[in-house]
Amino acid sequence: MDEVRLDRTDLALLAVLQAEGRISNADLAERVNLSASACLRRVQRLEQAGVIAGYSAAVDPARVGLGLQAFVRVQLARHDADAIAEFSRRVNAWDEVASCHALTGDMDYLLHVIVQDLDHFSRFLLDRLLNDGGVADVNSSFVLRAVKQRRRLTLDHLT
Template sequence: MPPMELDRTDIAILRALQADGRQSNLALAEKVNLSPSPCLRRVRQLEEAGVIRGYTALVDPKAYGLPLTLYVRISLERHARDVVETFEQAIEKLEEVVECHLLTGGADYLLRVVVADLEDYQRFMSEEIHVIPGVASIDTSFALKTVKSSRVYKKP
């Protein structure tokens, strides 16, 4: 299915929902200058087209008990299909990994990992990451502070 063509109103709806996904349809309609019925119809169309993939709560990892955020760059020994599939399937099962991106450049993957403390990180690395076949190298950086975290995309 070809991607949905987004107009200015669709983009306004998306930005408003990214900023506050719990707002009522009435509040959303007011923000985007539509009446409630057409606004709801557009939201449903965006959902059905897969532009809106779902709704979730943004939970503070520190309040949840996972104050340590790490960025882990991983390179594979080789890029054969079986190695890549094995790695990606293993990563999908790990709850500590909240994001995994296939990259260009020096490393093959970038993981965003949240853990409780250094001991939890050491356990995660030795029991979960190091045992995945085909991993050639691992380079980890600790996030010291979050300067910006936004879920609202810029206007196209």
């Protein structure tokens, strides 16, 4: 994927949109000193280039009944292309998995799992993850509290 060149105005737009995704185009244009039409064109260009990957609301998991979070390290039994593709396909179908990252080191993947409670986690682990013949080992750590959880990217270094 090619890197998109961003100027100071693009970076200013992104900074505001990351903090205030619901801001109106008129207010956004005023904040970055552009006309409304120029602002809209720039935002649309950033969307089309994939720099802005989408818009969403940040939902507090505990407030919607998802009170348990865990990080689960997974080691696959096999590492051929078919096994990796099959694991990726399954992980993408599991609603409990908020994110999955391929890793270097002794484990192959890190899953961020968000579930209702320990019983839900146990069912996920036993019925889905470990019931899969492709998983050799798992190691789980439960989140006690979030010390830092950043949803915005720091773009200052790009100026």
